[in-house]
Amino acid sequence: MPGSGRLPGSDDRGGPLAEKNADARRGPLRLSVRTRLTALYGGFFLLAGIVLVVVTYVVVSNELPVPAQYLGDGVSLRLGQVMSAEALPANATFSAVPADAASASVERVATAVLTDYRSSTMSTLVLASAIALVVTAALALLFGWFMAGRALRPLHTITSTARRLEAGKLDQRINLDGPRDELKELADTFDSMLDRLAGSFDSQKRFVANASHELRTPLAVQRTLIEVALENPDAGPELTKLGAHLLQTNERSERLIEGLLVLARSDRGLSARAPVRLDKVVRSVVKLTVAQAKDAGVTVEARLRARTVIGDAVLLERLVLNLVSNAISYNVPDGWVSITIGATPALSVRNSGSIVDEVAVPGLFEPFRRGKPDRTGAADHSGLGLSIVRSVARAHDGEVSARANPNGGLTVDVRLPA
Structure with missing residues (x-):
């Protein structure tokens, strides 16, 4: 059912292929x-x-005192005399300890005490400093994590806003509050850019809609003049052949203009929403395409269940009509078309047909792209079929995806919110 499409999950809103491409871009x-x-x-x-x-x-x-410097000869001698005198009992009858021996003994004791004190003090200092450093470093990391998150919060706001934007929905703005710093300036610049882009897109859509509307009148006049000329009994074979060719070209131009009008309308979004029975819309479209399916020798099978969506009934009918019409046109003799309504996806249209290159499927959603290699060969189609389907689905806050069937043809899934 070539006409215009994307692989499942390959559109701009995400999916496995989009995530894979994003990972490839991130490296x-x-x-x-x-x-x-x-x-x-x-x-x-x-x-x-x-x-x-x-x-x-x-x-x-x-x-801290160094034993070698702190204990001089005079200090050692005096300590030795004092300790020797104090160490002797009052009624001692033996001779006092020699001063030199006492001084040397005291110096050794004092040196050992000072060395132990110095070593213990430095060890305690190193241990306490290491524990304090580890604790404060952990607190610094925690504090830095929260501060970095607070500082980067405006950037996350900008990023999330940018992700929600697309060509048809430029109404999102950041409106960042806070001091006039670099981040505030960046957010305001981003909002200004979005204002300019929104104005440019709206102007473009109005131009397409107005131009399409203005072209409908001269095309209708041309068709009437051609039909009147063909009804003239004096018209020769050459004039009749030329008129038939001009009439066919005029009808194709009218279908193209009508498609551009629908595309411009759906791109502008929905001005009003109402509950729509999707199964009734599909049933109506199947009745409209009975003659087309009979002429093409294609069997249409519909498995319908009650499903209500919120949106525009006219646009949803055009979405279904484009899918079913494409499925019938891009098919093979004695082929088939299967239409299914479910929960997810809301609508699935499968058809038989020629083998479709998987690589070529994403480009089918682009305007004026057809499954056939030539751009002008499909007189019955304007090349806007699946472009309109995608635009209508997005206008209803949904998405559409397509994939090639192994035995030929396509499967197009339309996801719509309940």
């Missing part, structure tokens, strides 16, 4: 900006903490 796995900022904050804090610990260690080490 290898990368850390987020928030993670990098947090690591940067924590790294700088850890470096500053290490420098502070080293400086503190050097200062304290220089201030």
Whole structure:
């Protein structure tokens, strides 16, 4: 059923193929900006903490007494005399300990005590500093994580707004509140750009709609003049042949103009919504295409169930008509068309036909693209069929996807919110 389409999940709104393409664009796995900022904050804090610990260690080490410098000969001698005198009992009858021996003994004891005190103090300082550094570094990472998230929150707002935007829906704005900083300036610039884009798209759509509407009148006049000329009994064979050719060309131009009008209308969105029974719309379209299916030798089978959607009945009927008409036209003799209404997707149209290259399927949704290689060979189609289907589906907050069937033909799924 070539006419215009995308693979399942390959449209701009996501799906497996879109995710795969996004992964390919992103390349290898990368850390987020928030993670990098947090690591940067924590790294700088850890470096500053290490420098502070080293400086503190050097200062304290220089201030603590060094036994070799603190214990001089005079200090050792006096300590030895005092300790020797105090160590002797009052009624001692033996001679006092020699001063030199007492001084040497005291110096050894004092040196050992000071060395142990210095070593214990420095060890305690290093251990306490390391614990404090680890704890504060963890707190710094946590604080940096929250601060980075707060600083990057406007960027997430900008990103989410950009993801919701598309050509037919440019009504989203960031409207960032906060101080007049770089992020506020970026958000305001983005909103201004969206205003200009919205104005440009609206102007383009109005031009297409107005031009299409204005062209309908001269085409109708031309068709009337051609039909009147063909009814003239004096018209010769050459004039009749030329008139028939002109009439066929005129009808094709009218279908093209009508398709552009529908496309412009659906691109502008829905001005009003109402409950629509999708199964009744499909049943009506099947009746309208009975003659076309009979002439093409195609069997149409519909498996319908009650399904109500909110939208525009006229546009939904055009969506179904384009799908069914394409499925009948791009088929093979004694072929078939299967129409199914379900929950997800809401509408599925499958048909037999020639083998369709999977690579060519995404381009079928583009305007004036047909399954046949020539652009002008399909006189009964304007090349806007699936373009209108996609536009109408998006106007109803839905999406459409297509895939090639293994044995030929296409399957087109239309997803619509309940």
